[in-house]
Amino acid sequence: MRALSATNKYLFRYKWHFLGGVLFVALSTLLAIFPAQIVRYAFDLVGEGIDLYHLYAGTRAQSQVYELFGRNVLLYGILILLMALLRGIFLFFMRQTLIVMSRHVENDQKNEIYQHYQSLPLSFYRRHSTGDLMSRISEDVGRVRMYIGPALMYFMQLVILFVLIVPLMFMVNVKLTLYTLLPLPILSVSIFYVNNLIEKKSDEIQRSLAGMTTFVQEAFSGIRVIKSFVREEDSRQQFAVASEEYKQKSLSLNFVNSLFFPLILFLIGLSTIITVWIGGQEVIRGTITTGSIAEFLIYVNLLTWPVTALGWTSSLVQRAEASQARINEFMHQQTDIVSRRNLELELKGDIVFDHVSFTYPDTGIQALRDVSFRIRHGQTLAVIGNTGSGKSTVAALLSRLYDVTEGSIRVDDEDVRDLSLKTLRGQIGYVPQDVFLFSDSIRNNINFGLDQPDEARMQQAAKDANVYENILRFPEGFDTKLGERGITLSGGQKQRVSIARALVKEPKILILDDALSAVDTNTENAILNAFQRIMHNRTSLIISHRVSSVKLADEILVLDDGQIVQHGTHEVLMQDQNGLYRALYERQLQSEEA
Incomplete structure (x- = not known):
């Protein structure tokens, strides 16, 4: 994180975007948790309502129980829909603050790098290739943006969810909470390694594509030379080799991507099965109600994406750190072509x-x-x-x-x-x-x-x-x-x-x-x-x-x-x-x- 500390000035520059984003993350998280508790009450209400309905069978009170039960279920349904609507609004503003902030930072950083490039002497450009300069102002800045935007956003979401949900789960049942959360760290670590593998192969594809693009650019720029030396067939064969290499690397990435979502779904399904299995045993023992199982299932689904994103964001932070270090390397280079007295005068030319x-x-x-x-x-x-x-x-x-x-x-x-x-x-x-x-x-x-x-x-x-x-x-x-x-x-x-x-x-x-x-x-x-x-x-x-x-x-x-x-x-x-x-x-x- 030492290299990424250079981005702190942007967070201070757009502090209102950042603080607004934190607020909207917290509000959207709260509005995701409350419906889980309402669902628990609704499930328990359904069980109690059915028992009362049968208890008052054949009496006038049975219709009153049915009417009361219907009104409460409708109320819970309206509350859940209202909270979902409000959560959607807050999620919109969450992205409009944090992601928009990251785009502002990306724009500012690109402008600063470009301006700094122009201030550096010719000796700098003799030491570094154009491709390297382009990579730092495009790919590296893009990776830093992913850290400032999505990585920070999902990390905050995960922290707030864990701080709010895990204590609630322990309050309901400690044993069920421990078993329910067991597959989630495995999920996070697995995603981290799979995502690193995906990123590694993506880098290989980018390098292969860059090489192929450079070859095509040179071929078209020097088309007169190619034609005059009758090297069209040789040029075609070289392009075919580069294109085949790009294809093979793309297929390799596609294979790894094919493992990504099945792995997520397997571990999520495993967590769900554990919740229902252990929760059912606790219901039989009378320690929790069926509504608690429904509540836990919602909590598991709420935690799944942030935990999955933890592996992804960890990879994003690693890549952003490496990219920012490369950017810092250039930004710390200063030109020695500076004016000592900064005189401004009309020259004659002696x-x-x-x-x-x-x-x-x-x-x-x-x-x-x-x-x-x-x-x-x-x-x-x-x-x-x-x-x-x-x-x-x-x-x-x-x-x-x-x-x-x-x-x-x-x-x-x-x-x-x-x-x-x-x-x-x-x-x-x-x-x-x-x-x-x-x-x-x-x-x-x-x-x-x-x-x-x-x-x-x-x-x-x-x-x-x-x-x-x-x-x-x-x-x-x-x-x-x-x-x-x-x-x-x-x-x-x-x-x-x-x-x-x-x-x-x-x-x-x-x-x-x-x-x-x-x-x-x-x-x-x-x-x-x-x-x-x-x-x-x-x-x-x-x-x-x-x-x-x-x-x-x-x-x-x-x-x-x-x-x-x-x-x-x-x-x-x-x-x-x-x-x-x-x-x-x-x-x-x-x-x-x-």
Whole structure:
């Protein structure tokens, strides 16, 4: 229960739901007990009424006995029906308080986890898979809800029933009470183990289903690869194997489920038989009446479900504890990307990297070594180098997706660690190397960074990214819905929509991280020509492995293994016959000619 103590704050938050639920549980339980006592009186009345009826046979009093007997039985019947109606009302309100409370808690917990996820740094997402994150915000939260809702509700019901019913049973007959309650602990323990077995097999089915779903998702996402390599039959066979495994696990669960209700009915029936057998002997001895047997049978039926639920709720609590522990593990992780002074100011874009070194915290790979450079307001700096030279790391550090290991990065003479994250990132237009588009319309993808979408700005951004004409050729234009990760578009179109998404913000600092790698030379030249106007009076950082993309920059940095090996304009760098920049230029020129 230590892990589940993290949920206590929700119980305090919804204390009126909880207290109301306790009240309605108590009232509904009382209204279940009273009819049992009325039934006992009714049974005894029937026995006494029959004896009196025969005793006054042939007299005028016989009809009066019959009339009195009828009125009392009718009264008892009306009372039982009235109590049943009231109990139904209280049971309705019981669920409307406790179960509704659990849904509120589920909603709050999901929102808190999602908000916390968004605050965590990129290193967290590099360590954990998407499936694991999804599992904790969906399945784990769902299991915790079952503890806060049904488990607490049925446990309270069981406690109140035992506190009220067992003393009443002992008051009537101790021996009959002990024999009647004997099968119930066996029932509870049996349900606990059977339910654990059911849950275990359900988990296996869920894992099998998740694996099959992932396989299908990958197959459909990569359908072009499957078709081009003619692997349809192989893919079908792999799916058939996964589907067969899922079927076998489902059949195994169905077998265990088939044992569940017969086991309950057997133990309930055993308790009923014991009650009638031992109760009959006590009636013969004259220690109790037949009405007491009827009362005990009602008590047994009242206790059966809560006792059965005890095994079920115990399993729910176990699973909720494990799930909450997994949730706590993530919730206790805090981001180290926090603002020291939380400065909010209008940026101009004067950027300084001062002896910056950086090592990725999750892999231990040193990406940058003592890197220093400056980009003045309105200038364009290009960073070029081979794969793995640390180019993208420069963009990630400037956007403060990571913090530097050594040195500092300053914007307008302020350390980025002192700036508000919203201020810094809100004034940076970032086109990442790995283009990601949402499964939404093109319009909403381009306007993603704007609080108030502007149609004119959106269309101008699309024109500047040289994707406007392509979008208009779609039947629905800007309202065209994109598939998962933008699969509707070609690679070049996705990159250009991503560029338009950065440009529509009209950022003070523009970062293009290999943003033109998927476009042809003509499109690249058209975008670069548009960029000459866009980059005017705006600080820009162009990261690329293609020399053709960086020729328009005011200065060019050449990185190799995380270090600056060359620094200057295109003309100056080309004069160095043995330099890396010239080697890259000649290699790419030969590749284009070939």
